[in-house]
Amino acid sequence: MRLGAMFGDMFRSLFKRPVTELYPFRKEPAPSRLRGALTYNPAKCTGCQLCVKDCPSNAIELITIDKANKRFVMRYYMDRCTFCAQCVQNCRFGCLGMSNEQWEMAALNKEAFTVHYGREEDLQKLLSTNPHE
Amino acid sequence: MSTEATLQTAQALLAPWTKGARAPEPDRLDVLIDAADLTAAVQTLHDARWGYLAAITALDYLGKTASFAQDARWQALMASGRVPADGAPLEALYFFAAGRAIVTLRMLLPREGAAIASICGILPSASFFERELSEMFGITVTETPDPNHLFLPENWPAGVHPLRKDFAPGRQ
Amino acid sequence: MATILGKKWDEALEQVKTWARVNSPWAIHFNSGSCNGCDIEILATVTPRYDLERFGVKLQGSPRHADILICTGPVTLQARDRLKRVYEQMPEPKFVVAVGSCAISGGVFQGCYGVVGHIDQVIPVDAYIPGCPPRPEAIIDGLVKLLGSLQAKGEATAGEARHDSATAHS
Amino acid sequence: MENETREKFIIPIGPQHPALKEPGHFEFSVDGETVTGATVRLGYVHRGIEKAAEERNWVQDLYLLERICGICSHAHALAYSLGVEKLAGVTAPPRAQAIRQLVAELERVHSHLLWLGVSAHEAGFDTLFMFSWRDRETIMDVLEGLTGNRVNYSVNVLGGVKADIDDARADAIRRGIDFLEERTQHYLKIATSDETFLRRTRGVGYTSREQAEELGLVGPTARAANVARDVRVDVPYAAYTDFPVQMTLDTRGDLEARFVVRIRELFESYRVVRQILDRLPAGELTARMPRRIKEGETVSRIEAPRGELFYFIKSNGSDKPERIKVRTPSICNFAVVTGTAKGHQLADMPMILAGMDPCFSCNDR
Numbered sequence: 001m002r003l004g005a006m007f008g009d010m011f012r013s014l015f016k017r018p019v020t021e022l023y024p025f026r027k028e029p030a031p032s033r034l035r036g037a038l039t040y041n042p043a044k045c046t047g048c049q050l051c052v053k054d055c056p057s058n059a060i061e062l063i064t065i066d067k068a069n070k071r072f073v074m075r076y077y078m079d080r081c082t083f084c085a086q087c088v089q090n091c092r093f094g095c096l097g098m099s100n101e102q103w104e105m106a107a108l109n110k111e112a113f114t115v116h117y118g119r120e121e122d123l124q125k126l127l128s129t130n131p132h133e
Numbered sequence: 134m135s136t137e138a139t140l141q142t143a144q145a146l147l148a149p150w151t152k153g154a155r156a157p158e159p160d161r162l163d164v165l166i167d168a169a170d171l172t173a174a175v176q177t178l179h180d181a182r183w184g185y186l187a188a189i190t191a192l193d194y195l196g197k198t199a200s201f202a203q204d205a206r207w208q209a210l211m212a213s214g215r216v217p218a219d220g221a222p223l224e225a226l227y228f229f230a231a232g233r234a235i236v237t238l239r240m241l242l243p244r245e246g247a248a249i250a251s252i253c254g255i256l257p258s259a260s261f262f263e264r265e266l267s268e269m270f271g272i273t274v275t276e277t278p279d280p281n282h283l284f285l286p287e288n289w290p291a292g293v294h295p296l297r298k299d300f301a302p303g304r305q
Numbered sequence: 306m307a308t309i310l311g312k313k314w315d316e317a318l319e320q321v322k323t324w325a326r327v328n329s330p331w332a333i334h335f336n337s338g339s340c341n342g343c344d345i346e347i348l349a350t351v352t353p354r355y356d357l358e359r360f361g362v363k364l365q366g367s368p369r370h371a372d373i374l375i376c377t378g379p380v381t382l383q384a385r386d387r388l389k390r391v392y393e394q395m396p397e398p399k400f401v402v403a404v405g406s407c408a409i410s411g412g413v414f415q416g417c418y419g420v421v422g423h424i425d426q427v428i429p430v431d432a433y434i435p436g437c438p439p440r441p442e443a444i445i446d447g448l449v450k451l452l453g454s455l456q457a458k459g460e461a462t463a464g465e466a467r468h469d470s471a472t473a474h475s
Numbered sequence: 476m477e478n479e480t481r482e483k484f485i486i487p488i489g490p491q492h493p494a495l496k497e498p499g500h501f502e503f504s505v506d507g508e509t510v511t512g513a514t515v516r517l518g519y520v521h522r523g524i525e526k527a528a529e530e531r532n533w534v535q536d537l538y539l540l541e542r543i544c545g546i547c548s549h550a551h552a553l554a555y556s557l558g559v560e561k562l563a564g565v566t567a568p569p570r571a572q573a574i575r576q577l578v579a580e581l582e583r584v585h586s587h588l589l590w591l592g593v594s595a596h597e598a599g600f601d602t603l604f605m606f607s608w609r610d611r612e613t614i615m616d617v618l619e620g621l622t623g624n625r626v627n628y629s630v631n632v633l634g635g636v637k638a639d640i641d642d643a644r645a646d647a648i649r650r651g652i653d654f655l656e657e658r659t660q661h662y663l664k665i666a667t668s669d670e671t672f673l674r675r676t677r678g679v680g681y682t683s684r685e686q687a688e689e690l691g692l693v694g695p696t697a698r699a700a701n702v703a704r705d706v707r708v709d710v711p712y713a714a715y716t717d718f719p720v721q722m723t724l725d726t727r728g729d730l731e732a733r734f735v736v737r738i739r740e741l742f743e744s745y746r747v748v749r750q751i752l753d754r755l756p757a758g759e760l761t762a763r764m765p766r767r768i769k770e771g772e773t774v775s776r777i778e779a780p781r782g783e784l785f786y787f788i789k790s791n792g793s794d795k796p797e798r799i800k801v802r803t804p805s806i807c808n809f810a811v812v813t814g815t816a817k818g819h820q821l822a823d824m825p826m827i828l829a830g831m832d833p834c835f836s837c838n839d840r
Contacts, residue, residue, distance in 0.1 A: 005669035106447030258691030342545025419523035
């Protein structure tokens with residue numbers, strides 16, 4: 001039976017280093033396994049579509065530019081992504097990954113969330129045929 | 134008491150109403166009964182202090198009527214004349230658990246005018262489950278203390294039951 | 306002369322308004338069908354480690370006191386009208402932040418029968434923070450971006466007032 | 476006579492209320508300050524997950540069901556994966572099972588600390604709220620480092636787990652656990668000795684053992700009333716046979732007992748986490764899963780932080796489930812509010828509600 005059981009904690013806290021992190025003025029590196037935005041390596045992709053098949057929220061589209069030469073462009077809807085990494089798990093060729101650096105993705109408009117990954121020339125080809133994209 | 138013994142006790146308790154029994158998994162027992170016998174069966178389990186009510190749910194067998202050809206409950210239902218020849222049944226499932234053992238009471242119900250008696254008089258905790266059962270599957274639970282919607286909005290169209298197989302969620 | 310003074314006054318007033326808005330935005334949190342993940346992360350941002358009050362942001366219970374509406378989750382059938390009502394009750398100017406993938410696009414809940422859609426199908430949204438759920442740092446980042454845009458907008462308005470007064474003077 | 480002439484007064488609380496962060500609607504009928512009855516209305520976060528699960532494939536469902544609840548997401552994913560593995564006749568490797576149990580116990584720690592803070596907040600004890608949430612960040616860091624996300628860890632895949640543990644990570648977890656154990660001792664002392672706090676908890680929301688059984692309570696709420704019901708002990712799943720836990724019981728059945736049971740469960744979790752880290756089985760992380768699951772039905776039960784989580788899964792042999800029934804612990808425990816409200820002061824209701832650790836998104840699905 002006592003009163004003010006936490007006064008001691010409060011008093012001691014006065015003399016301790018503050019626990020508050022000073023983000024965004026001082027940024028700590030994120031943990032190595034953090035699941036941030038999806039990364040795509042077009043050189044390794046074979047277009048097997050396994051990543052698309054199991055995505056729970058339809059966040060990935062794989063657009064075929066030239067099937068014979070294995071040229072694909074990935075359209076990634078960051079706003080739909082649930083960052084579950086099932087696509088990374090599914091990819092047998094190691095062409096997908098999740099960045100632990102790109103996780104501050106807040107934006108003031110939604111257009112910023114649809115991104116295209118692929119070789120530079122493929123991207124240009126795609127964007128020139130679809131001027132609205 | 135071992136799991137087998139617990140299941141055997143339940144089997145013996147439920148014997149008067151059993152229309153068939155099967156063990157889909159080593160620690161489970163499915164007891165097929167008539168919907169009319171539900172309260173009596175639950176009362177017996179409750180009086181014997183056998184386990185607790187774990188969940189109530191249902192299954193919709195739309196397009197799978199053929200699988201019931203050998204089922205005594207289905208034949209009885211057909212004989213009662215309450216089911217059109219192609220009307221797939223609903224099956225209500227009452228799960229009771231005691232330690233590792235799970236007993237499932239399974240009842241076939243006609244698709245149209247499905248009704249089942251409330252067990253809230255015996256187990257008050259069944260109220261939420263019964264409300265869910267009636268709104269999700271359209272099974273009327275007679276004499277349930279609170280027949281209102283539990284999850285669906287008040288203005289949800291009558292006669293539409295989301296977990297039936299013929300409900301196709303369209304974008305609102 | 307009176308108009309010149311009036312313009313100067315407008316300019317000063319705009320600056321004070323922007324200063325107040327950017328330095329102490331009060332927020333209300335509305336869960337319109339979320340899984341709780343984003344909600345506990347929003348709660349985590351107001352607790353000691355992230356301490357959102359550094360930016361003057363205070364979580365409020367009443368929409369009448371709030372400048373920012375922080376929305377989480379897809380919009381469910383029963384939450385739609387409530388979300389609209391909460392938004393309408395907020396005094397102008399008001400800003401909406403959608404936190405989490407399902408608030409922005411429906412996320413995994415796209416196509417569920419109980420889900421009407423995402424936040425900006427119901428009310429206009431000013432800032433989007435993707436993530437499932439976003440880290441508290443990412444939520445702070447989103448709010449800082451929103452406040453930054455308000456500052457810029459406020460300065461532009463004050464600038465207009467200044468410009469107007471300059472032309473009136475000449 | 477007074478009671479008969481006085482009109483029945485109903486106080487609606489919610490769905491948007493400052494007490495809880497989630498929408499739920501309660502109606503308390505009161506006589507003056509005394510509650511005479513309570514009803515609850517759910518469904519504000521009803522998304523229709525059970526139906527949606529029938530339209531997606533087995534893998535997609537894992538992530539859909541994980542997002543039933545953001546606090547006990549791992550419990551949902553675990554119950555589902557264990558059930559589907561049982562149907563497919565696949566057993567996840569021992570190392571995967573141990574990691575699953577480890578994450579489940581870490582999740583319990585995070586959930587109980589979260590609850591401790593929130594219910595202290597309901598009691599007006601914001602100091603405890605802030606301190607417990609400060610310390611909870613330790614476990615959040617551990618989980619984020621281990622799985623890659625603070626909430627919705629997505630550590631499960633069908634047939635195993637994604638995240639492995641090496642020595643450095645194990646040490647980080649041990650350090651976190653050591654710090655938290657010391658803090659938890661302190662919180663146990665506060666919750667059982669601070670006079671002002673005890674006034675809010677002792678004797679409030681009392682359920683007898685018989686009442687608890689009758690109401691069908693599960694989890695810590697039931698164990699606080701001496702109902703020996705814990706799936707981890709009754710039906711050990713994952714690696715609980717190799718790393719068993721002790722059931723934590725209390726005989727008092729009031730709010731104080733619920734605090735004590737949950738806080739003491741934390742010590743049990745710390746002990747088991749250490750044990751797993753010390754004796755982590757070697758081997759593979761995943762077993763191969765077929766895309767189509769054999770026809771059949773199964774029941775999968777898990778002890779989520781809030782109590783028994785019950786999954787009924789039926790497969791029709793295709794790559795999509797026929798039916799998934801989720802019975803969450805909160806829906807059983809709501810009876811504690813409606814059942815024991817009578818006779819309490821209205822001001823005690825938020826505490827009683829918080830004391831059962833409600834989760835509306837679990838309920839509504």
